[in-house]
Amino acid sequence: MLADVVQSLSDEHVAVEGRLRMLEDAMEEPADGDLAWRDAELRSGVDYLARNLLPHLDREETEVFPEAVREPALSPLVAELQTHHEDLRRLLADAERAVDQEGPAAAMAPLGKLVELLREHIASEETALFPVLT
Ligand SMILES: [Fe+2]
Numbered sequence: 001m002l003a004d005v006v007q008s009l010s011d012e013h014v015a016v017e018g019r020l021r022m023l024e025d026a027m028e029e030p031a032d033g034d035l036a037w038r039d040a041e042l043r044s045g046v047d048y049l050a051r052n053l054l055p056h057l058d059r060e061e062t063e064v065f066p067e068a069v070r071e072p073a074l075s076p077l078v079a080e081l082q083t084h085h086e087d088l089r090r091l092l093a094d095a096e097r098a099v100d101q102e103g104p105a106a107a108m109a110p111l112g113k114l115v116e117l118l119r120e121h122i123a124s125e126e127t128a129l130f131p132v133l134t
């Protein structure tokens, strides 16, 4: 049932937002702070997003967006959310590449953009999309 899918995606939003706060704490670690801790947090944050955010985006695209666009008035919103998904995937791929090739500190630029966009994106889904589907 769509309501169950939406509820489980909403639960995932809460979990991912908690993880975004941890990532921000790591990114705010001063340059003379505990850089080993910061780098471990950045690395595990990128892993977490690859394992949890990517399947979340896929589920929305296969189970929610097709239902939402049956209501023509929601089409512009869904198109905007779909663009966000593509930008989020690109930013996460950039962060993964940075971790692998240059080290975790180099992932902070794409991760900072990802955190900002993902917060805005989750807020749109929670306020403008999910309430009208359930
Ligand atoms: Fe989404």
Ligand SMILES: [Fe+2]
Pocket: 009, 013, 056, 060, 122, 125
């Ligand atoms: Fe979402």
